[in-house]
Amino acid sequence: MKESRKFYFCEHCKKVISILEDPGVDTVCCGDVMKELVPHTKEAGNEKHLPVVSLSEKFFLDCEGIVHPMQELEDGKIDVVCELSTDKEAFSRPMQEITKTDLADVAAQEQKVTVDVGSVPHPMTQEHSIQWVYLQTKNGGQRKIFKPGDKPQAVFVMYDDEPVAVFSYCNLHGLWKTEL
Numbered sequence: 083m084k085e086s087r088k089f090y091f092c093e094h095c096k097k098v099i100s101i102l103e104d105p106g107v108d109t110v111c112c113g114d115v116m117k118e119l120v121p122h123t124k125e126a127g128n129e130k131h132l133p134v135v136s137l138s139e140k141f142f143l144d145c146e147g148i149v150h151p152m153q154e155l156e157d158g159k160i161d162v163v164c165e166l167s168t169d170k171e172a173f174s175r176p177m178q179e180i181t182k183t184d185l186a187d188v189a190a191q192e193q194k195v196t197v198d199v200g201s202v203p204h205p206m207t208q209e210h211s212i213q214w215v216y217l218q219t220k221n222g223g224q225r226k227i228f229k230p231g232d233k234p235q236a237v238f239v240m241y242d243d244e245p246v247a248v249f250s251y252c253n254l255h256g257l258w259k260t261e262l
């Protein structure tokens with residue numbers, strides 16, 4: 083398991099930060115050391131906060147940049163000739179002659195990650211709402227910010243990467259994490 087992303091909180095101004103490059107020294111805000119926000123990993127209380135994650139099947143890009151589900155290839159539905167590729171050798175053959183391995187070589191695979199907060203949608207009112215969701219991946223991460231009234235759902239597309247964990251942050255109930 084890759085090391086979990088860390089978030090820090092200022093008890094005075096309520097600032098939340100995460101550090102891109104951590105030399106291991108304390109971060110001071112409003113005159114005090116910022117405290118690490120330790121995420122909850124089990125539900126508690128009436129509202130549900132844990133991110134519920136669903137992963138799509140994998141996708142591939144053809145030479146025209148069009149995204150196809152991998153399933154289409156496996157079912158033999160892709161049978162067009164890709165003529166626009168600059169790599170004529172790879173794509174001058176009908177697509178059905180191009181193996182899955184060839185495609186993996188020429189096009190990075192994409193995967194969609196859908197995150198709902200939580201198993202019952204969390205309230206999204208002015209007073210109480212999910213502020214953001216952070217997807218930690220093997221090579222980095224992505225964040226989606228919400229505003230009151232939004233659906234507490236984030237959809238991320240990963241490019242040549244793997245999901246590791248998803249965090250959600252509630253303005254009243256703090257940080258929550260689902261590991262993948």
Ligand SMILES: [Fe+2]
Nearest residue numbers: 129252254255
């Ligand atoms: Fe909450």
